[in-house]
Amino acid sequence: MDVEQMTALLDRHDFKQLKEELESMHPVDIVDAFEELDKKQRTLVFRLLAKEEAAEVFTDMNSDMREDLINALTDSELEEVMDEMYVDDTVDVLEEMPANVVDRLLMVTDEDTRQKINALLQYPEDSAGSIMNIEYISLRKEMTVADAILKIRQVGINKETIYTCYVTEKKRLIGMVDVKDLLTAGESRTIGEIMDENVLYARTLDDQEHVANMINKYGLVAIPIIDHEDCLVGIVTVDDAMLVLQDETTEDISMMAGVSPNEDSYFETSVFRQAKNRTPWLMLMMLSSTVSGEILGYYENAMAVMPVLITFIPMLMGTGGNCGSQISTLMIRGLAVGEIEFRDIFKVIFKEIRVALMVGTLLAIVNGIRICLMYDWNVMLALALGITMIAVVIMAKCIGCVLPLVAKKIGLDPAIMAAPLITTILDTCTILVYFNIVTAFFKL
Amino acid sequence: MDVEQMTALLDRHDFKQLKEELESMHPVDIVDAFEELDKKQRTLVFRLLAKEEAAEVFTDMNSDMREDLINALTDSELEEVMDEMYVDDTVDVLEEMPANVVDRLLMVTDEDTRQKINALLQYPEDSAGSIMNIEYISLRKEMTVADAILKIRQVGINKETIYTCYVTEKKRLIGMVDVKDLLTAGESRTIGEIMDENVLYARTLDDQEHVANMINKYGLVAIPIIDHEDCLVGIVTVDDAMLVLQDETTEDISMMAGVSPNEDSYFETSVFRQAKNRTPWLMLMMLSSTVSGEILGYYENAMAVMPVLITFIPMLMGTGGNCGSQISTLMIRGLAVGEIEFRDIFKVIFKEIRVALMVGTLLAIVNGIRICLMYDWNVMLALALGITMIAVVIMAKCIGCVLPLVAKKIGLDPAIMAAPLITTILDTCTILVYFNIVTAFFKL
Structure with missing residues (x-):
């Protein structure tokens, strides 16, 4: 039964048919359907569910839906649901509810279960105790x-x-x-x-x-x-x-994109909360990228003499940032799945230098050809850019592989060393490498 | 037993003790220990394992180790291992082996199993058939x-x-x-x-x-x-x-960092292969970022008149790129875990515009204060940069949320629309927005 059929049966008040159809639906699918229904419809459907199924649906719902439902159900209905739920699931539900709802839920729970719940509630968040199941043989x-x-x-x-x-x-x-x-x-x-x-x-x-x-x-x-x-x-x-x-993976991926992790899904997170999760990193990186801006300002004269130098900045900054985020991402994932450890650091650096030499040379050659074609066979320019390119790639790969490993070692989450932070650090380094090489090359 | 104890027992030829210790080890931990041993030691230890355990260890090994081991074992030893293995695991092993090894393995397999293996080998890679287990009740x-x-x-x-x-x-x-x-x-x-x-x-x-x-x-x-x-x-x-x-998550994360996905772990992938996996995206992005470079060149005169404009480029490009990668990452993950679908596109855009207004305004204010402090209360400059900042953030958020959804819709992997590609696209857009605003503002 899909949502359209469900609403049609609800509209026709054909609860007998609806109840029958619900019996063959998986609780997870009922929860999916709930997302398309309004509060009233959800309560109606919920009341038609068999006891066990109702408990499963209740467990799988998101916290907003659950709160609505709790407010609509009577104490005795609630008691039936709570009786069918596993204690660990009940604890998960309670942890997300406001205090007045928790009180109501605990009131309809028997003494024995209440004691078990209290014991489980004492384990710290994210500990094995907080997610364990106390029913076993x-x-x-x-x-x-x-x-x-x-x-x-x-x-x-x-x-x-x-x-x-x-x-x-x-x-x-x-x-x-x-x-x-x-x-x-x-x-x-x-x-x-x-x-x-x-x-x-x-x-x-x-x-x-x-x-x-x-x-x-x-x-x-x-x-x-x-x-x-x-x-x-x-x-x-x-x-x-x-x-x-x-x-945990979603959390890592969020952090890797410079977004403070959040237990709720995208749509469950309010606009204000979204902005709040994203602003700190953006602010930090905006302010730190003024450093690269200042360094650029410092080389104003060089650019005044050779304006063409400006045109290579986005390419070099882009390539440096991308090289760095490639390797930092591989490192972060490798650390997360346990394939890479801190003690591998020298093995990794040695490998990355070789990779960087290969990649950098290839990019330098292609870029050199492009420069020759676009700038009247200015070989000196192609050469200077080629050396810069190789230097930038090596630097980016080394910084990109070392920082996540070091973060892990000193007890930080390696995921913070992903693209946004690495890119910001590399931007500054790239500009320094670039202008040091070209000013030396062209004696600017 | 850890690896040191294992090698100590091997060195002392105390195989009796070693065999006893091995019995209490989990096959997965034995495989972990194998990574620290050389070929000869591995074969020695493997021969001491109980039949069932040997089959599990054989299944869990990486393909290089497995090939070494197959070459060291006799046909009858190999037959014992193959007899104990589950058919679906055997198929996984065969798929990774070179043809001559496959022939040897099939030779020691009985006719009945061989037929089952052949049936399983016919399912396409990544299909349910290729990973299923044919032993069930x-x-x-x-x-x-x-x-x-x-x-x-x-x-x-x-x-x-x-x-x-x-x-x-x-x-x-x-x-x-x-x-x-x-x-x-x-x-x-x-x-x-x-x-x-x-x-x-x-x-x-x-x-x-x-x-x-x-x-x-x-x-x-x-x-x-x-x-x-x-x-x-x-x-x-x-x-x-x-x-x-x-x-699949590792694959997505690799793609999101512009690295061609790869089934082997970081250390199992050769330097050449690593370079090969990373170069295509870098090359593409290097060449496409020359577009932003050319656009920068086009505004040379504006920058000659007002050199301070150069110093804001890294900050604006950085912020735009980071804003875009934040939202594209959230979208890619949301699509992967099934929380977001293409039909949500307008809901997402509407939400992102509101988030962007909030984030952009906040960044513009902080940046404005910084400019006022650093550039002698140049309020016009602060204002122009503020407008640019808000425009860039809105643009970045919109492009960053739309592209992964569109990719999914047209059957591409949304993961390609992550940081590297989004950043490259946004670099160009950011420069265009920036110079259009400032040239209009300061009549350059």
């Missing part, structure tokens, strides 16, 4: 495979992931068993016999990106999270990891 | 839950993912059952009763990125893949989807 090593399967049958229906079960002893994590292994092992064997003792785990205070990267690196479905006493307290599942990685 | 709807669990027990041990089982009828996909549901349902119920008929699926020829995005969007563990006759032929699992998304 724990087994004891004395259990037989048959016992374990029975236990999963009894309690498993409420767990988000039961594909990996964790074996604990006095709450400490001592092993894990894949459901796959449970199903394929003999029923009378004990968990202690078939469990894998080499368990990869993370800690509650680990950075969520680190945990997501582990899941990705080792191809896991879930990773157990232990607290400071080595007790198992939750798991982080692969779908949460994918979202974390996607958000 | 299929059930019939007449089976009881107990039958199904028995079937999983019997055949499941060789399947990479059994967390979702698919229900087929004459090979056609008609439903799915989560292992979770199997374990929690009564043993005597039939699969037909408990199966979910709303199965999300993809087709063999769908783009792998599309399939990975579906897995991400709907939070799936695996997605079934059907062929042109609607027959179930394989599944794509979440860990493969994560790799696809990571590679």
Whole structure:
């Protein structure tokens, strides 16, 4: 069912048909459709959803929609939704809501869940604890495979992931068993016999990106999270990891473009907020680029004697900036996916110098030919520009590869060393290199 | 065990101890360690691995290492490894190997597997078929839950993912059952009763990125893949989807920096190849930036009369370029994660004009103050620059948001419309706007 059909059924008040159609829709698609509906329509449709589906839709909505909906629902309706939600999702919802809404939501939650919620709310933002799921299956090593399967049958229906079960002893994590292994092992064997003792785990205070990267690196479905006493307290599942990685990448990409990162999507961010996210970098770079302007002013006389020099400025600044942003981007991404580390710095510089020599020479030759053709075979000019070009490319590649690595080393996010900042730094350097070479060459 | 300990044990020829230590290591970590070892050491360590582990290590290695290893192993050793590997992984390995190595690998593969391999090799690169896994559990709807669990027990041990089982009828996909549901349902119920008929699926020829995005969007563990006759032929699992998304993001980021994308990592790509990947864009942009140079040359006289105009060029070009790359980057990312679509174009332009007015005015004021302080309260100059600044920011934001959307619309990868290209286009426009405004203002 698409949005048109949905609104048509709503207009016709054909709720029976609508309810039936909704049953075959994926919650994610219902949320997509919600974006095209107004507040009233959304509430109507939401009330037609089955309990479980309603909870999933509620979890997937953006915070504005959710607030509207909470205001429209009665306490008992809200209670039904909250009962169906996973505790970690509830926490995510609460973190985004204004205080009065949080109070209302907590009021309709039972005491036991409220305690769990409070515990989860105490983990710092972006920590593994804040994204973990506290519903998982724990087994004891004395259990037989048959016992374990029975236990999963009894309690498993409420767990988000039961594909990996964790074996604990006095709450400490001592092993894990894949459901796959449970199903394929003999029923009378004990968990202690078939469990894998080499368990990869993370800690509650680990950075969520680190945990997501582990899941990705080792191809896991879930990773157990232990607290400071080595007790198992939750798991982080692969779908949460994918979202974390996607958000972190978006954050990196924003920073690489000189935009302060923002958790909301483009349309959810107001005009004022957009302006606020973009202005600091622009301001900084505008002011710092006056330095290159001043340096240009310093060489006014040279340009007065040889006005043609002006015409090469955009090309040289452009090429320098582009060379620098090429390599800084490769470095930032390499650091993000763990392919490059700080200790590779000399290997990288050596490689970049060779790349720069190749690229610079090629550009210098093509540019030289162009100058010869356009400026009556002024070979001296072609030569001076060629030397400048090679020098600029080498400089740009070296600065562009070193800065992200250094940023990482001193604990900054390497993503800030991308195009805007690198370009601004390189602009100044390029002008200095250019005029030093041409004034020496033409004795200006 | 870290690499130092590993080499120490190798040096001491303490293979017994080494073998023991290797057992507790994750294959991914063994591959990491391999990067620090030489060819001979790698082969030695590889021979000590347990069969299953050896297959996983072999799958995770990069192609250079793998080729070295294949050349060092005997046919029977190779056969053991190939027997343990999943067919889809084997295909990935074969696709990267030179023809003579492929022949050797196929020679040690049994006839049945060889046929499967050949079928998979026929799917186009980057299609769902090329990354799918052909080992999965299929059930019939007449089976009881107990039958199904028995079937999983019997055949499941060789399947990479059994967390979702698919229900087929004459090979056609008609439903799915989560292992979770199997374990929690009564043993005597039939699969037909408990199966979910709303199965999300993809087709063999769908783009792998599309399939990975579906897995991400709907939070799936695996997605079934059907062929042109609607027959179930394989599944794509979440860990493969994560790799696809990571590679596609790296590709986008490379393109956004004007580097031709490349499947190999930074260090695996030779200097020559690096130069080759980066030169085309640099060349194109160098040549096109001569246009801005020529335009600058055209305004030589204006600059001769008012040399101070030169000093503002880097600042204006920088700001224009940065404004444009900010918004083009946000657009490219928004398009990639599906938050923005072409039909939003007018909404985006309207929003950007308002953002640009805010940002431009703020920058113009700060810059105006700076000019007043540095140039003896030359208010006319501050005013002219202020108007230019606002005009440049609006122009940059509009061009920067429109080009990626248009690229997407006409079937190009929006990522090419990032910083390098946008900056080059904006350089020319900025100079034109600047000199048109100042020549009118100061009647030059």
